[in-house]
Amino acid sequence: MGRVPRNGVAAARRSTEVIKAICRAEFTMLLRDRRTIVVSIVLPLFITPLLMFGSRWVQERRERRLATMDVRYAVTGSAHELAHDLIARAAAADTAGLLLLQTATSDPAQSLAEGELDLFVEALSPGEAWRDTTERDEISRGDTAAVPTLILHFREDRDTSERGARMLRRHFDELRRAHRVEMLESRGLAEMIGFGVVERHDLAGARQVAGLHIGRYLVLFVMLFMLSGGSVVAVDTLAGEKERGTLETLLTTAASRADIVAAKHLVILAVALIIAVIQSLNFLAYVALKLIPLPQGFVLDVPPEVTALIFVLLIPLAALVSGVLLLTSGYARSYKEAQLYFFPVLLIGIVPAVAPFLPGLSLRSAAVLVPIANIALAIKEVLVGRYDWPFIVAAWAVTAAAAWYVRRLAERVLSTERLIVPTVGESGQRSGEAVFTRRVLPAFAIMWAVFFIFASNVEGRMDLRIELLVNLVVIFFGGSLLLIRMHRLSARRVFAFRPVRAWVWPLVAIGAPAGLLAAAGVFRLASLVLPVPKEMLEAFGKGLMPEEIPFWQLVLFIAVLPGVFEELTFRGTLLYGLRKSLHPVPLVLVVGAVFGLFHVALFRIVPTAFIGIVLSGVTLLTGSVFPAMLWHALNNGLSIALGHFELDLAELTTLHYAGAALILLAVFAALWRIRTPYPELRTSRE
Amino acid sequence: MKSLHTVGLLYAREMRAALRERSIVINSIVIPIVLYPFMMWAMFSGIMFVRGQTEGQLSRVMVVGLPAGHEALAESLEARKVMLIAPSDTTGAAAGIHGGSLDALVEFSPLEAEGTQGTFRVRLTSTASRERSEEARSRVTVVLERYRDDWLQIQARDAGIGEEEWTGFRVRLKNRASGKEMGAFLLGLMLPLFFLIMTAVGCYHPAVDATAGERERSTWETTMSLGVSRASIVTAKYLSVASFGTMAGLLNLAAMTLTMGAIVKPLLAGSAEEIHFGLPLAGLPVMAVGAVVLAGFIAAVMMLFASFARTFKEGQAMITPFYLLMMVPAILLQQQGLTFSTTLALVPVANVVMMIREAVAGVFHWPQIAITIAVGLAMVAISLRLAVFVLRFEDVIVGSYGGSLTTLLKERWRGRDAGAQGGVR
Amino acid sequence: MSEITVEARGLTKMFYDESRGEVRAVDGIDFQCRSGEIFGLLGANGAGKTTTLRMLATILKPTSGSATVMGREVGEEPEQVRRSLGFYSSSTALYPRLTARETIEFFARVNGYAPDEVPGRVRELVARFGIEEYADARVEKLSQGMKQKVSIARTVAHDPPVLIFDEPTVGLDVLNALDMQRVIGEFRTQGKTIIFSTHIMSEAERLCDRIAIIHGGALLACDTLEGLRTATGKRYLEDIFVYFATDREDGT
Structure with missing residues (x-):
């Protein structure tokens, strides 16, 4: 949208006028939608106590029975x-x-x-022998006596x-x-009983202890309330309007898109806040009615000024949550589609809200830069009586900035023609190119599930080689072939079997080791956030490289075959499927992220996703899957060799990693110079 | 025979249409397979992560006045990842503990009684408002208690109390439930609830789509004007919705069982016996029957409600209360040690959940199972009867009624003719 | 001669379609409209009429070319442009849970009608379109004809000089369609510029001062009905349309 030259006060007044009119209309409509209000707001208010009462009854019955x-x-x-x-x-x-x-x-x-x-x-x-000597000793000390x-x-x-x-x-x-x-006592040693007795002195008052408990959950619950309550309006406000055609009417009025977004954002924000407040009051009412039992000595005593501060902290959070809901609704083209997106948004949205559960994570850390998480941490600290003002202010500002940014994105969505105009859209075909584009991600989700289920049930019970073969050939390659057959695609095109310029090969040979090193650096970086227990790493290394398998077989099963089949699957099928729906940069990131997720263990996801991104980049620049195959095989082969000679990349310094990253960049720059881009990429802005 | 064939044809059409609807495929097939395993994986990864982080953390503890002769205590503390900080400013220590730069303060002081040279008592300062301080407290406490026990034993020995007398006896706990039984127990805690939720989720979208959704797409009248009896249309629709429910429930059951092992294993690492997750073969038919009965009931009720709705959104609003209410008995059933009594077998939904919970553990109470199935079938029959009854009303078929269920019912109550007067036309 | 109110110069729109790739929906269209004139866009479904009108209404951005409404560039001052036009189409629906009166008031306010004068304007429109009887009933309870009146009232709520009607008679019965044509005629006499798209030949014939024939995204002819007749030597608009459309296809 072009910038509208505004002459200050008059424009601002007009804008306020418009926002007011839209807000009023939205609220009128919401209040008249009795059914939605009943189902989404009133009903949960009754069901929640019912469930709580029920589980309390069950709990009490159990306690009584056990007592x-x-x-x-x-x-x-x-x-x-x-x-x-x-x-x-x-x-x-x-x-x-x-x-x-x-x-x-x-x-x-x-x-x-x-x-x-x-x-x-x-x-x-x-002296009598125990029947079961394997039993783990539950009192392990000082037991040599007969x-x-x-x-x-x-x-x-x-x-x-x-x-x-x-x-x-x-x-x-x-x-x-x-x-x-x-x-x-009988030996006259009564005084000795007092030896080493620990007298505990707790600096925290009952209020702080209660604060810690509430502080852990508060933001999580508030988020859940806001997301589920706000979504009721959010789903209707853009996606529903698109479906009914009223959005187009609104877009033909003189209201600017910024005003429309502002008004709708305000409405969702208000509803989200109202629902959060109602639910919190509801919750407190049950506490007061003793429907929810509090632990003994639990003092729920939050002074008004703290309550006010918490409310102030929650405002940018609510703005961010409602902004995200608005954005989601803006992306969906129908009510149903918006609902479909809502659930993943909920799942992802609450992840940062669990930050207060991490022991030892304080607001005075990098966490202050993570929206939502920083608010959650700030509230927890405030509740236990720690006021780290500069960081509280920073947390507020960061989340507020994120909210503002999300709102800008929502404005952009309203200018994205594909999303606002009811066009021909989906072709209605059952298979083929266009459908494949839409189905590829769900298909990979299923593939992930199959892979995960298989891995978790055979782990350690099957020869590693067979397991790898099943993963690579049956699940990955078989799944890809099935997709290709179902959608009648050309395998050659999907797998990007295309010739490559000769210069690419030496670049790959330089790039692969640099990439491996850089990935090790990324791993180190990631483990600052997600520390990995050393035993886990060792166990993993051992599991992957059993000593009884000869070296050449290791190279075959861990370097060559994955290089071929994983590339065919991820840089072949997945990349092909998404090439038209995403711009190159998000495309590379998504393919990399999915590749990372297939390496289930938490600590492997980030570095493998990095490698995945690099490999996707190589494929896009060369237009062929072959360089990525070589790169992948080299990468894995090198790490086997390192393991074989017991070298550990984790011992290198930052300088090494930075150097590797530079070489990697140089390789990419060179690849860019001699690029033969992947065909049919999405390049236009819309 | 002919009507069976018609139902078959209609059923095939319904299924095909439903399988092409994205929201149905995702909610009834993809989510049952992926969602709960994924959520549990995320949860357990989170727990592992937190646990690893806690264990890896150093506890910063300021130690004041450790008497000579007890250096071993300092060593055992350090072995437990306690970093000992030399005493500097004890007055600032409290602020440090509160603020987070210190985790605990341990102050030793001598016992005042006679003959207690070289002994001490301990004052341990920490704050319960920080997890790290709590962890430090528990580490220090454990070490101190052990040290105290050992020291007391030495004192006792010096005073002539023998080791046997001092120890007295040993106690050990032996869990006699096998890994398989533990697995069945843990599965039994979780599976039935997830199964119920997933069956309901599996029915939800197809039920709305087959009724309200059709109306919204204005294919409802086309379907209703087909040259077949309304009963066969309803039956076919009903069967397809129930199929999705059954499918979702069973898929979820399978996915959960298969992934549980991998998810829970790291958490239980180190326990004596490996817990094995598997469903007893004998339980499978019972579970399958349970899935069919449950899906049959849920599908029937959901369709009944959704058939009043004119749009997808309305359909959802109609069904949601039922969906939520259904969760209430399920929560109650989470109780441990509940027996599958005949009374319980008479409660719809709850009885099936209970039956499946027992089947997971390989326990079968046949009379109750028979009652459960009978009750389930009766509920299905009643709901279907109601559905066919409802579809006799013209305005429900045409979908032209005012959109208010209460108005509609009132009109029926007063008599058919009143129907045309509601609202502005 | 009356003033030029709307002008399109080389207006072009490309779409991205997931199965067809880049599609040229509107291909370099030029035209001018004046006040007090009904300008008809005639074309088959998918010819590019709606896309053109949406570009004028600034819902879509032209890929190239430009257009002005009341002298303002659609790409540069979209709000000002929309303030001076009213857009009516079968896909621009009304809010079902607002009453007729609230609907009109809402659109008057949102389109920047002077706030103090809104109540008066609403009364005036309610009276003029004969909505009094059901002005306070929710739109969702109204019949097709009633909704149509409310829709027109909301389109002109802010009294814009330019009105766009995109296939306004689609889905209307004969009486309602005639009513619509009558109302559009009235707007002309008030000196408004009316851009009117349709695929119904008789409607264009009866109503339009000038007719533009669009086919495959391109403007094939633009003249008065008489002008078109002389140019093609055909009497009926159907034949004239077919003449241009087939001519185009032969040419490409």
Whole structure:
């Protein structure tokens, strides 16, 4: 949209006038849509307490049952007298209502299996062998003495059994402790009992502890309320209007797109805030009515000024959330489509809101730059009484800026002709090019699921080579071929089998090692955010390179075959499928990200996605899959070689990584100079 | 015979149409397979991540006045990732703990009683408002308690108390549930609820699409004017919706079972026995029957509500309350140790969920199962009867009624003729 | 001669289609319209009429070429352009949950009609289009004919000098269509510029002062009905249209 020359005050007043008119109309319409209000706002208000009441009832019933539970037990073994004595004393000492019922049985193990017993005590005399020596030692220390052993046999999958065994064990430990004190006292060592006793001094008041608990969840819940409540209006406000054709009417009026977006944003924001407030009040009402039990000593006491500060902090969050909803709705062409997008948005949106759950993550860190997460952290810190003002202000500003940016994006959506005008759109064909473009991502989601299910069920039970073959040939390549057949595509075109300029090959040979190094750097960077346990890495390395497989086979199965088949799948099928729907830069990023996601483990996603991006870039610049294949094979081959010679890239310095990144850039610059671009890329702005 | 053939034809058409609708394919097929495994994967990855982070963190603890002769204590603390900080400014320590630059303060002081040379008591300062400080407190506490126990034992030995006497006896816990039984137990906790949700989600879109959706696309009248009985149209539509529900439920069951192992494994790493997730073969037919009965009921009720709607959006609004209400008994069923009583077998939805929960564990109460199936079929029959009944009203068929269910019912109550007067025409 | 209110110069629009690639929907169209004139765009479905009109209404941006409305460039001052035109089409729907009166008021305000004068303007329009009876009923409860009246009223709510009617009679019954034609005729006598697109020949014949024939995105002819008759030697507009359309296809 061209800039409209505005003469200050008059234009601003006009703009306000327009925004007011749209807001009023939107609210009128919303309030008249009784059914939506009932279903999305009123109903949850009733269902929530019902669910809470229900789960509380269940919880209480369970507690009652367990408190007065009869634990049917039996005793076996030569030291049974000791066991009986201890059990009797435990029963006498118990105040929680544990009822121990001795039950006669000939075969306690059998009776336990059949549910006639809840547990049995196997009492062994000193020196008697334990039946099960593999059992993990639950009291691991200082046990060299020849003393009787009591083994509590129970079943973890049964409530009463589990609870009973643990209670009994606690009582036993308590009895022993009391006995020790007695012994020390009888030897005149009573004073020693006070040795090393820890006197705990907690700096946090009840309010701060409560603050920590609330602070962890608050933003998450508020986000959920705002997203689900706001989506009710959001879905209708752009996507619904498109479907009904009223958006076009609105776009032919003198209202500028900025004004329309501003007005709709305000409406969603208001509804999101109102719903969040209603739900919070609702929640507090249940707390007051004791429907939601609070932990003991929990003090819900937030002074008004803190409440006000939290509300101020929530405003940019609400603006961002409603902006994202508006944007989502703007992208969808119909009500149904908008609903389809809503769920992923919800899932992704709440991810940063779990930041307060990360122990040790404070607002005074890079986290202050992450919208939503920074607000969540700021609120948590405020609730426990830490006011880090400069960072609180920064968090507010960052999230507000993100909200503003999202709103600009929404304005741009309203200028994106493809999205606002009811055009011919989908061709209605069942298969073929156009449909393939739309189906390719869902198809890869299914492929991911199959891959994941297969991997998780055969892991460690099947020869690595067979597993790799199934992954590469059956799932990846087979899936690709199936897609190609279903949509009657040309395999040669999909897989980008095209000749390449000779100069590309040496560039690939230089680029692959540089890429590997740069990826190691990316990995290091990522592990600043997602630290990886060292044992995990080692286990992974071992799993991937078992020592019994000869080196040449490793090269074949881990370098060559993946190089060929993974490239055919990702830089072939996926890239081909998305080439027309995304511009080159997002295209490369998406293909890379999907490639990363196929490397399931959390810590591998980022570096593999990086390699995926590099490989996609190579394919786009050369117009062929072959250079990426070589690059990929070299990359994997090099890392096997490094592993073989026990070299660790993680020991290099930043300088090395930076150098590698520079070489990589140079290689790309050279590839750009001699590019033969991938055909049919999406280049126009719309 | 002929009507069966017609229903078959209509059913095939419905299924084909539904399978080409993106929202149905995604909600009834893709999401059941991918969603919960993915969510659980994300959740467990998150837990692993948090756990790894907590374990890897150093606890910064200021130690004041550790008496001589107890250097071993400092070593055991350091072995537990406690970084000992030399005492400098103890008054500022509290602020440091609150502000986050220090995690805990440990102050040793001598016991005052006679004959207690070389002993101490401990004051441990931390704050419960920071996780890292809490972690430091628990680390220090564990080390100190052990140190105390060991030290007391040495004192006891010096005073002539033998090791046997001091120890008294050992206690061990032995879980006798096998890995398979534990797997069945954990699956039984989660599967039935997800199964119910997914069956409902699987029915949701097809039900709206086959009724309100058709009206919105104005193909409803075309369908209703086909040269076949309305009952066969309703049956075919109903069967297709129920098929999607069944499919979604079973797909979800399979996907969950298959992925559980991989997802939960890292979390349970180190426990004695490997937990094995699998469904007992004998349970599969029961689960399949359960899926059919449940989907049959949900599909029937959803279609009944959705058939009043004129647009997709309205259809959703009609169905959602039922969808939400259905979750209430499911939540109640999350209770452990609930028995599948005859009374419970009479409660629709809840009985099927219970039946599946038992089948997962390989337990079968045949009389209850029979009652469950009978109740399910009866509910289906009643809902279908209602649906056919509703479709006898012309304005519902034509979709020309005012859009208000209560008005419609009122009109029926007063008599047929009143129908034409509602609203401005 | 009356003043030129709308002018298109080499107006071109390309679309991207997922199965066909780049599509040239409108191909270098030139025309001028004057006040007090009904200018008809005649063409088959998919000829590019709607795209052209949408470019004039600034919903779509021209790929190349330009157009002005009341002397303002569509690409540069879209808000000003839209302020001086009213756009009516079968795809520009009304808000179902607003009443007729609220609808008219809303569009008057949004289009920048002086706020103090809005209530008066709404009363005037309600009276003029005979909406009084159902002015306070929700639009969703109205019949087709009633909705049509409200739609026209909202189109002219801010009294714009230029009116665009994109296939206004599609889906209307004979009486409503005639009513529509009568209303459009009235606007002409008020000195407004009316751009009117249709694929119905008789309508164009009856109503339009000048007719532009669009086919395959290109403007094939633009003249008065008499002018077109003389140029082609045909009597009926159908024949004239076919003459140009087939001529074009033979040519390419």
